[in-house]
Amino acid sequence: MTRIAAIAVFWTCLLAVLYLLRRQRNVAFWPLLALSAILLFNLFFTPHFYNLEMRGGHLYGVPIDIINHASKVAVLSLGMTLVIGAGGIDLSVGAVMAIAGATMAHLNIEAGMAPGYCILAALATGLLAGMWNGFLVAIMEIPPMVATIILMVSGRGVAQLITSGQIINFNNPVLNFIGNGFILIPFPFILTLVVFGVTYGVTRGTALGFMIEAVGDNEVAARRAGLSAKTIKFLVYVFAGLCAAVAGLVHTSNIRSADANNIGLYLELDAIMAVVIGGTAMTGGRLYLASSVIGAILIQALTTTMYAKDVSPVVAPVPKALVILAVCLLQSERVRRYLADRPNRAQGRGNE
Amino acid sequence: MKRRHLTLLANALVLLLLYGIGGVYFKNFLTLRVFVNLLGDNAFMGIAAIGMTFVIISGGIDLSVASVIAFTSIFIAQTVHDGLHPWWAMAMALCLGWLFGATQGWLISFFELPPFLVTLSGMFFARGMGYIVNDVSLAIKHGVYSQTIRNLAIPLAKNVRLPFTAQCFILFILAGTFLLAFTRFGRYIYAIGSNEASARLMGVPVHRMKILIYALSGFCAAASGCVVTFYMQSGNSSSFVGLEMDAIASAVIGGTLLSGGVGGVPGTFLGAIILGLIQALISFHGNLNNWWAKIFIGILLFLFISIQQLLSRRLRAAR
């Protein structure tokens, strides 16, 4: 009975949020609506989906798994939102995850450093990687996709260099906690919320977010209004590198080993997807941080639901493909014009 | 013209350098056999890179090639397993690759969508379709594979035979070079990549061309998938993840500009051979590790990209 009540309360809240978002014409409405559709489907067709349990002070259940697994991509997508918002793209974040994870594991196991220093060093590698990308894009003026491919291709090599090609296993309570810990809810998700808070604070607490949007939307006009487009572009890549390092720590800690070949593999694409699903156009100009996080959760919910429905995991890429295509089409000028014209055309016919 | 030759020259220099290093440190490195193996081992990646070259010259990108290769290999393995003759299976796979690419091209051109996202979606789609055909590795047992393909190898010297895969690679290099250098289709690809708006004003049928370009890339990827089955004697829907990056790297190192308008198949061929040579050197060395290949490729990419960037910037500044 309490469960049914809880579900009812949850859905009431969800619907209220949806209603509010719709009224404010908030972009987050669309990804949240899609997420709700998946949750609704599960309400009827997946038994035990909503079963949440408290065990030893930890919350367990499918929804918890979803937000747990979505964390890596969510953190990545926050950095990616800034990069795409400024009119760029960063293909190297997956490789940077591997570098950060490798650094952490290597320093802990081979150099015997304290976990705190390992984590700091790993974050520093992310910072460095981001500065490299920022240098190529902002100073060298190489198109972002071209510039970040360099690190995408060679980054994993660097990570393997650090681990000497080994899979470094570690077992340190602090390091394990990052990817597996619980404080009522999974620690990776808490970390996501923290990164979200920091990103939000940095972009909205200062004028940086506004400046990123201005540069991404119309760089020429922004420069004529006195903005330093170079500095802003440089900074977003540095931030994306930092986010990638955090995501890399989570992934590495989660599997308790640094596997340079597989950590963060293809996650740059998931992160881009999450951002695009969140409503940020690839052409830049707007930052929708919360919406990107919802996008990341949506991707994971879709995957988890398919697992739950025993859809063979091998088919999973197909719906993913269709989702990207659908979002692309919805954002396409041509389709939008058609959708916008339809009521007019219908009216036109009515008048005749 | 001159600049194009400059990057080819730089490529040849890198190639000579790598060969020189190989020759100094390892005996048997400067033999015909090593070179033939280099051709054969890199044939499937090279063929995909040729398709990629067309797309990149036109100013686009195709992330779907690795998935299409994997799909083709499992498609052929499965249909042959189900009793279809291999040649028919390959013909069907080539058609599918062509159609798949054409669909991507149509979406990109008609809806003005970013090629990156469309082909990303295509990448997931083809990968999933491959898994649907069969999600385990499937050996191909047929006379064509066990006999015919092997017999097609051309003896070049004592104990050295040019395998059929290498022959396919050479065929694609020649055809691709010809297509880019000696047909109107080729000129149109350069025109679109260099300045799409001008190309339109000069009467280039941009929409149709884009569909054709991506179709061609899909076709090359499917052909590469066929070559893979000769090479591996099996099909596998989960292999070659990330191969599209090698293809892109080959093209870029070979002097193809990722922003479009510049490049060529001979350059891509050199790029692919350079990548293969790096791998070969590392495996010859034995003690050097595989990751150096990635780092070295990254350094090469950086060098070639920044040289081209500086060249084009100086050119702009001069005006």
Added chain:
Amino acid sequence: MRQEPLLTMRGIEKSFPGVRALKDVDFTLRSGQIHALMGENGAGKSTLIKVLTGVYPRDGGDMAMEGTRIFPSSPRDAEKFGISTVYQEVNLIPHLTVAENICLGREDRAAGIIRWKKVRERARKALARLELDDGIDVEAQLSDCSIAVQQMVAIARALDIDAKVLILDEPTSSLDEAESDELFSIMARLKKRGMGIIFVTHFLDQVYRVSDAITVLRNGQLVGEYSAAELPRLELVARMMGKRAEEVKRLEKRAAVTTKSGRKTVISVRRLARKGSINPIDFDLNEGEVLGLAGLLGSGRSETAEVLFGVDAADAGEIEIDGRATKVDSPAKAMRLGFGMLTEDRKYSGIIPNLSIKENIILAMQAKLGPLKKIPPRQANEIADGFIKALDIRTPSREQLVKNLSGGNQQKVIIARWLAIHPRLLILDEPTRGIDVGTRAEIEELIRKLRDEGMSLLLISSELDEVVRNSQRVLVLRDRNKIAELAGEDISEQRILHTIAQ
């Protein structure tokens, strides 16, 4: 000359979403005629040409070549009818060679194989037809060639087909005098061969040197077609600026605005120059004064402003502020000196379309403060609301996206952006372009108010009356040079027109 016209266009109509670009335009071209098509920005010249060459389908009207109705659907289609075009800003393929550019889409082939030898020969022949003195290497990459050579290549390409009509859209804007001369002798030869040439330019000298007939467009409408020999220069300028000739003669001096002498000079510009945009220029900007810049398109009026604001760095000369010489190399630097600039192209370099009115207004102010000193939301709202009220920006809320506003209101938003940083010099490049009459009056009123408050303003406009009404002094520019400086009583439309037409 009095035979059947080569090309006739009658009642041509063309609309784009929100704009009627061509309204009932007629145009007639005879063979062996060089016909100049003239008009200020937004007059519809380029649109008319794009309709003629099939880039845009026409919404209404008729087109005929030698009496046969035609409906070109693409540039290539137009070529089949014998209409060949050299578009504005050389539309060629930079990465291909000269020969490839000339022959793109027309390569000689045998069984689908391009015969490069023949292509190169054909390209050489096409260039030879222009009788150029210095040989152009047909195998050179186009982007390595000078703009002048690129222009010749574009013309060679246009003439490579059997064209009866050649369209040259501003072909001389990037050529120097010798290069232009070369082009004119080519045009003369083509004319002799009976080709009809449509020549779009904004250089008056050139029009009178080469053309036989002149058609003037203004705001998408036909002003008239004239014989070049019978249209005095003054009248041409007047018509382009939207005045009747009689009107020009009758134009009275404007209501005298007494120029208070002894105004403090704020900024002195000394020998400021930039290659390809302006020749060395001197002028002073005074406190509480509007300095007008008058001249036709391409005279250097906008270029002067851009160099002053640091958009394009100057190669020579200096700017003296309060007696101290400085260099302005970026807009950020100009803003630190207290400059603001409303740019000419609102869409390209003015508005940030997907940001709100509020954000667009506080942009320059925030840029000046730096990213860390965020303007508190409440203050931002106050600033935005203040300007929305003061400038009467018509919008339901300050959160409205700027792209959804009308042109006039967008312009007010950008003016507000600059007023928010309290500049001592405000540069206004075409502040009333594409704006309705009511808003126009409001903006002029604002200019006067700012001047009275002691601000220094630099006003650039293609609307002569606007410059005359609002300026205390006027610089007249022609061909990138300052040719006169008028003050007080001397400022009149007639005087300016005469000066330009001299």
